[in-house]
Amino acid sequence: MARTTVTIKDVAREASVSVATVSRALNGHENVAEGVRKHVVEIASRLRYQPHAAARSLSSRSTQTIGVVLPDLYGEFFSELIRGIDVVARAHRKHLLVSSYHGHPEEQGEALRAMRGRVDGLLVLSPYADRPGFLTDNLPTALPAVLINTQLADAAYPVLSIDNFGGATAMVRHLAEAGHQRIAFICGPEDNFDARERLRGYRSALAEYLPGAEALELPGDFDESSGYEAGKLILTEKQRPDAVFAANDMMALGCLYAFNEAGVKVPTDIALAGFDDIPLARFVHPTLTTMRISIAELGGLALSRLLQAIEADGVADLTPHTLAPELIVRESTLHATRQRAKAGDI
């Protein structure tokens, strides 16, 4: 295999110059005679020469790639996040090395450590980031990193996140102002930072806007089926809630399905709201009120910040950056008061 591959030496020989000159010519350095440059470029392309990335990385100490370490690669959230990262990466001609670890701290530690020599910086979304020593033990020395949706005791790394707390608060407030008195909440996974923050927002807003109202919290895991189960559970409550706030849209859709099945009308019998504003939120019947968060933007901003840190030779701007979700009112909460849906929705 190696035999068939052309190296910088082959180009140098063919062009009758030194490998140093080939390197300079191909990398666009100034100090190469124009004629020589052209000649080298031509030979290189004729030979289909492609620099060996590992060799280049080793000597230039730069990989032109960014490591992205996530709990999972699957699902709307990660998919969107990766998309946002990808857009910025492509604009800067960076490669993306992705890694998932599916919830094992050791596995993630390993994933993090294995990044040495592979990437110029790291984007990490980790529920373990706040464990004492986790990051310092596992992040390769001197590798700039930006954390996403993470809580961090000390500001050792830049953190970019969604204001889930504020978003949940705003939704509860919307429901309360619409006249709902008994608002149930379908929780997300307990080990999920966003989910915890949304729950915290629900509780806090309940205390603020509906003092004295009892919290009704149903378990959920962000999947439709858990929303479906929660929906069925809600219908068995002796004192049925008049509104349901699901910690994400997928669960809201599952819940909606349970209501449909039972003949319970949304929003006439009960209001329903989600979180995320996934594309389908506007295609279900009734259309779903939700909080819009721009996951792609989050990913893009995180990478931009990381790129800055890399440029600055590892010196990062540690100011935390928080993205505010936007309330999107649609049909599913439009009963009590006559609010109008936002324009722009189909």
Added chain:
Amino acid sequence: MARTTVTIKDVAREASVSVATVSRALNGHENVAEGVRKHVVEIASRLRYQPHAAARSLSSRSTQTIGVVLPDLYGEFFSELIRGIDVVARAHRKHLLVSSYHGHPEEQGEALRAMRGRVDGLLVLSPYADRPGFLTDNLPTALPAVLINTQLADAAYPVLSIDNFGGATAMVRHLAEAGHQRIAFICGPEDNFDARERLRGYRSALAEYLPGAEALELPGDFDESSGYEAGKLILTEKQRPDAVFAANDMMALGCLYAFNEAGVKVPTDIALAGFDDIPLARFVHPTLTTMRISIAELGGLALSRLLQAIEADGVADLTPHTLAPELIVRESTLHATRQRAKAGDI
């Protein structure tokens, strides 16, 4: 930055052995005295030594990483595909370098070429794969590759794909057997291989099962909104179809929304079927009849095949492998004849 990083030399010095011995000890070679091995391992871990991937790749001629080149990183399909690939990659402790090119042939060519020295093999999903010379011009020499969902004139590379043609045929047959006479089809993007195959299947099955029936093909691009538009268009047909087959579920959902909006009942007034069996297909009302395809499995199989080729030093098994979709009958086509939904659906 470089200063703070510990290399194999540091470990060797600290352990009072040669770098060669450190290398052998850490890589689990047999020919190292047990005591020495332990000692070296201990020093290495105390120093938090982590081998530099680029250096290792360069000398061992192996990167332990797989390149995944896709049109896009976003959406249900790619997300699932990456997930399937990820599972197998993790099992084999391979890293994943992902790359998207959003429809530009030149950009994809560049992405492909840039893989030299970064990966041990390539998984590629490309609409340009059948262009003469595209692959040979751009695939780094001697890099094993497996193509996904691609048509290839010559069997130069292994190809793994979904039997979209067969799936579409089966769906049309299902609709025809249920008594539908006039079946409309909402197409996917023209440059999409799966979409073209499904269209081909629709046409072929129409000719076979409903000879004489007129084909009614609506444009679409796999997004909900195009399905919504197609749905509205269908309702304006002077001779309204009694069934609609959308080239994917997302469009079927958009179409369903248009029908709902117009007060047209599914399946009473018109039957509706999709393709893909996305999770939401069973959560809409009515639940959606569709063809289930296991994208994750496709990705996993593709990587397994690639891993084999790499093991075999680039000698690949060129037998094409095709995954058959499975017909999932749900409520949206359950009018004309009294078929029962498959068990296992919520």
Added chain:
DNA sequence: CTGAAAGCGCTTACAG
């Protein structure tokens, strides 16, 4: 079982 040395394919001061 161990070390010295060559080599992987580049880049980059250093001279000229």
Added chain:
DNA sequence: CTGAAAGCGCTTACAG
């Protein structure tokens, strides 16, 4: 503007 040489951090025959 150009080349010879050192070096990036590893691995792996080759001797011993």
